[in-house]
Amino acid sequence: xxxxxxxxxxxxxxxxxxxxxxxxxxxxxxxxxxxxxxxxxxxxxxxxxxxxxxxxxxxxxxxxxxxxxxxxxxxxxxxxx
Amino acid sequence: xxxxxxxxxxxxxxxxxxxxxxxxxxxxxxxxxxxxxxxxxxxxxxxxxxxxxxxxxxxxxxxxxxxxxxxxxxxxxxxxxxxxxxxxxxxxxxxxxxxxxxxxxxxxxxxxxxxxxxxxxxxxxxxxxxxxxxxxxxxxxxxxxxxxxxxxxxxxxxxxxxxxxxxxxxxxxxxxxxxxxxxxxxxxxxxxxxxxxxxxxxxxxxxxxxxxxxxxxxxxxxxxxxxxxxxxxxxxxxxxxxxxx
Numbered sequence: 001x002x003x004x005x006x007x008x009x010x011x012x013x014x015x016x017x018x019x020x021x022x023x024x025x026x027x028x029x030x031x032x033x034x035x036x037x038x039x040x041x042x043x044x045x046x047x048x049x050x051x052x053x054x055x056x057x058x059x060x061x062x063x064x065x066x067x068x069x070x071x072x073x074x075x076x077x078x079x080x081x
Numbered sequence: 082x083x084x085x086x087x088x089x090x091x092x093x094x095x096x097x098x099x100x101x102x103x104x105x106x107x108x109x110x111x112x113x114x115x116x117x118x119x120x121x122x123x124x125x126x127x128x129x130x131x132x133x134x135x136x137x138x139x140x141x142x143x144x145x146x147x148x149x150x151x152x153x154x155x156x157x158x159x160x161x162x163x164x165x166x167x168x169x170x171x172x173x174x175x176x177x178x179x180x181x182x183x184x185x186x187x188x189x190x191x192x193x194x195x196x197x198x199x200x201x202x203x204x205x206x207x208x209x210x211x212x213x214x215x216x217x218x219x220x221x222x223x224x225x226x227x228x229x230x231x232x233x234x235x236x237x238x239x240x241x242x243x244x245x246x247x248x249x250x251x252x253x254x255x256x257x258x259x260x261x262x263x264x265x266x267x268x269x270x271x272x273x274x275x276x277x278x279x280x281x282x283x284x285x286x287x288x289x290x291x292x293x294x295x296x297x298x299x300x301x302x303x304x305x306x307x308x309x310x311x312x313x314x315x316x317x318x319x320x321x322x323x324x325x326x
Contacts, residue, residue: 044083045084048086074115076116
């Protein structure tokens with residue numbers, strides 16, 4: 001899950017969600033993208049992969065980030081978008 | 082994102098133009114500044130509104146996007162499928178959300194003012210109805226050239242020996258030298274050319290005998306790649322090994 005708080009985008013990653021119970025604070029990963037807005041987030045059917053779209057606070061560039069089991073695999077900049 | 086995570090669709094608005102970007106084989110990519118594989122500009126279909134939503138089917142074949150009063154569909158290869166302009170009698174409708182069913186059959190889009198919901202057929206999947214026909218076509222095509230592989234298997238020579246035969250003799254297709262070897266080499270060459278016109282869409286780089294890739298291939302699939310899982314793939318690799326360079 002993720003969102004934009006203030007001027008930073010934040011992403012929280014929980015694995016094995018189905019086997020969790022109650023209030024959970026032990027994240028499997030979290031990221032802060034400074035001066036970024038979170039514009040999109042999607043996850044593969046089996047939960048192994050997820051991708052997010054960020055736009056710079058200035059709004060001049062966007063980025064796509066792709067994760068595998070919480071590890072960043074690749075990124076892509078969309079210049080001018 | 083497709084169900085398997087391999088295809089990603091991204092809608093982005095620039096100052097001058099909007100675009101939809103597709104990334105394919107995403108699970109095999111790595112590094113920074115990965116370029117998109119496909120870029121589609123809605124302006125090419127006279128859609129100039131800002132993109133406001135995008136959804137792709139679970140197979141990663143097609144996506145539907147909304148932009149102002151337009152909803153339109155395209156494949157992940159960037160081929161435009163259709164568009165629809167929602168023109169209410171009193172209002173211009175602005176789509177605010179779109180979702181595509183996982184099987185790609187339907188796209189549902191909604192607008193708030195006035196409150197409306199539209200359901201479209203995203204695409205009639207050739208992948209379901211014609212899948213077996215496509216597989217049969219490949220199978221039938223590969224049947225045409227299977228003798229070339231059988232002849233190679235029966236020749237009793239390794240790829241290294243065949244490669245040496247070609248390079249030391251300076252031979253090129255058509256091979257007219259030693260009978261059996263020439264027949265096998267001609268058969269493999271012609272099999273590749275046949276598949277090149279039917280199934281194989283592009284050449285792969287040469288794979289010299291003794292190269293790291295060659296060693297990995299014969300280690301994994303046997304000295305004649307006899308355990309390679311597809312006929313077309315095996316022929317393509319054999320061509321790259323024997324004739325590529």
